[in-house]
Amino acid sequence: MTATIDIAALANLLQEAAVEEILPRFRNLGDGDVRMKSEAIDLVTEADEAAERFIRKGIEALMPDALFVGEESVAADPALLDRLEGAELAVVVDPIDGTFNFASGLTLFGMILAVVSKGETIGGVIYDPIGNDWALVEKGSGAWIYRPDGSQEQMQVRPSGPLEQMIGIANTGFFDIETRRKILSNLAEVRLFTSYRCAAHEYRLLGQGHMDFAMYNKLMPWDHLAGALMMQEAGAHVARFDGSPYLPHHTSGGLLVASDVDAWQELRERIFTVD
Template sequence: MTATIDIAALANLLQEAAVEEILPRFRNLGEGDVRMKTEAIDLVTEADEAAERLIRKGVAALLPDALFVGEESVAADPTLLGKIADADLAVIVDPIDGTFNFASGLTLFGVMLAVVSKGETVAGVIYDPIGNDWALVEKGGGAWLCRPDGSQEQMSVRPSGPLEQMIGIANTGFFDIDTRRRILSNLADVRLFTSYRCAAHEYRLLGQGHLDFAMYNKLMPWDHLAGALMMQEAGAHVARFDGSAYLPHHTEGGLLIAGDPDAWQELRERIFTV
């Protein structure tokens, strides 16, 4: 690794952004503070942009040589995405994951950060501003839920059961209509599926053993790098739809997460036939 990663300092930085820029605006957004990006369900708020500015400044102080890739930065300069694969060190940030929920006054939103070293995700943080706790991961060091009182709990996915009893996350909105119809029909074979429109909380639920699987089609690095590493360290099987490894520069190919390889294969063959 090209630099020492102070995961605690990065975690505290996300908390600072929430306290200073995000929470004061929660349920307090004024007219013009919410704007549409690509469609009505793809929003950006003043809180997203202000939080990203604060986080970017903090990352520059902690890791001055790192490439900074934020969701809002990429909206302004899409070429940043292409620089992740070759960067010696990169920090990828989603200042508010679940912006639609945030703008709607729902508490299901989080702040996400991943550290990539030479094309490999090596650390991640998922912070919940409402619960004021963190899910932290470092490659080879496990995934941990860290509470504000200092207590820690190691995250571990739950053992896989039969398909008809599985509960999970299925984000089908970015498939073409025929594929979406087929997958939604197949999903009748699982016990329950949903989408919280917030990968931050979905990954945390998986890592705490409350869900059996998650499926995503759209892969933006700020949405999935921290969570994918977290799930691997929590014991899950994580791969793209074709079975290949998910890497930081991937933006296509889908992502399927399950408790073990056999459950992953069954879900892939019986449910998520793209």
């Protein structure tokens, strides 16, 4: 039996964490509040860690049987990530997606939460603390934007057009240099590509019909589980580079999202030739 989730309570929890721990620190970080992790563009702040502690405490009350997998928790204990595949129920959290932007004072950051049951993503929340609205998804029930005034809008990817008119997200930073050169050259065939360094906002843009595709190479579950399910529920074709489904335990193999399977195939063959 698939686990049931209280998506509204999870959405409210992210909002509370933002109000208590994130927004008071935005553009207000001290010299010792930002630290480098693996490289200069991979940062963690006091806000990330405080927000994750707040969310974890809330999850323990709302879903006491769930394994909690947070980005900062895994940074402290990498073995925690290995438990996700076999977990009966798990909650995966990125307390601040787009930490580099957040630490730089840019408003392009968000909060991501996904619920995993028996190796399958069944729900997710992407919250924008600045806009104070949510993208919510439950498997089989569509993906929706919920605004603070109570209004809601169903997410739907836009129909695909010709390759030369497509715009999208291409995160090429985790390829080897030769593959990166090839992909960047191929991307001259599309109309426009960019990277906001924030999957939370990138998935929301796709799901609201403002872009045609997204490509990621590095797959960490807190970045992509909620967004990938949202895109599927919004009508997109979502698969790893080899065409296989993207599952919660995958951390490699790339991810390509497109409006439909034909657009996916064209992008894969003509642009993202990574074999």
